[in-house]
Amino acid sequence: MQNTFTPIANDTFIAMFTHDLKTPINSGIFALEMLLKNSSNNLNDYQKELLNDLLNSSKYMKRLTENALCKFKAESGKLTLNKEKCSIKTLVKRCIEETKYILKDKKQTLNFNCVQNDITGKVDIVEFTRIINNLISNASKYSPKNSEINITLKKLSNRIYFEIEDFGCGIDIKELDKAFEKYVRLANNQKSAGTGLGLYITKLIVDAHGGNIKINSKLKQGTKISFDIPA
Numbered sequence: 001m002q003n004t005f006t007p008i009a010n011d012t013f014i015a016m017f018t019h020d021l022k023t024p025i026n027s028g029i030f031a032l033e034m035l036l037k038n039s040s041n042n043l044n045d046y047q048k049e050l051l052n053d054l055l056n057s058s059k060y061m062k063r064l065t066e067n068a069l070c071k072f073k074a075e076s077g078k079l080t081l082n083k084e085k086c087s088i089k090t091l092v093k094r095c096i097e098e099t100k101y102i103l104k105d106k107k108q109t110l111n112f113n114c115v116q117n118d119i120t121g122k123v124d125i126v127e128f129t130r131i132i133n134n135l136i137s138n139a140s141k142y143s144p145k146n147s148e149i150n151i152t153l154k155k156l157s158n159r160i161y162f163e164i165e166d167f168g169c170g171i172d173i174k175e176l177d178k179a180f181e182k183y184v185r186l187a188n189n190q191k192s193a194g195t196g197l198g199l200y201i202t203k204l205i206v207d208a209h210g211g212n213i214k215i216n217s218k219l220k221q222g223t224k225i226s227f228d229i230p231a
């Protein structure tokens with residue numbers, strides 16, 4: 001008997017494709033990290049630099065595929081949050097630590113302001129991490145070398161407030177309300193790579209946590225994105 005294949009919708013195909021890409025990308029990241037950690041003494045500076053470049057682009061690829069997958073899950077109603085109580089302050093610090101490699105190339109400085117000793121809340125740790133990574137990635141990508149990025153975290157009346165500010169190219173006020181649409185890349189962004197999914201995903205996840213997100217920006221001055229979610 002001949003095998004027949006039922007045609008699948010484009011979106012389903014992309015969801016399966018991105019899902020399948022995750023495993024080899026993660027293996028590559030793991031192998032490169034092991035190599036850099038365990039064989040560092042046997043590598044010269046040029047070899048280390050090449051491996052680090054490869055590691056950074058693999059991490060970038062990982063973020064893009066995970067964003068695409070998150071989009072398809074959310075749009076097919078399969079984005080279910082696994083909320084757990086945790087220290088949001090520690091989580092944000094960990095995200096900052098993990099995204100340091102993004103800032104290193106452009107020699108940018110990230111300042112973290114949180115005066116409260118600890119901030120706890122109930123979030124989906126994986127999805128919350130995705131929000132912070134996307135916002136840090138944008139703040140860095142759309143800002144010049146040596147610039148500063150400020151992150152503020154606080155808890156007030158049982159809500160968690162997060163804000164990220166950069167001093168980059170900013171967004172034209174006429175385009176601001178388009179920023180959270182999917183596949184949108186604005187006029188300020190003709191050169192850099194990306195899918196235009198980062199802010200769309202970010203808003204989906206903030207909404208799913210019962211939160212609000214807003215953006216303020218001035219062309220050539222910078223951008224401030226803030227969100228709050230129930231603790």
Ligand SMILES: Nc1ncnc2c1ncn2[C@@H]1O[C@H](COP(=O)(O)OP(=O)(O)OP(=O)(O)O)[C@@H](O)[C@H]1O
Pocket residue numbers: 064067134138139142166168169170171179184185186187188189193194195196197198199200222223
């Ligand atoms: N901090 C920012 N400063 C200036 N422009 C921004 C900033 N963040 C986002 N934008 C603009 O909004 C658009 C959408 O951002 P988004 O993060 O969704 O996509 P991307 O960065 O282009 O690609 P991706 O995040 O999928 O790699 C960007 O293309 C850019 O034009």
Ligand SMILES: [Mg+2]
Pocket residue numbers: 134137138194197198199
């Ligand atoms: Mg982005």
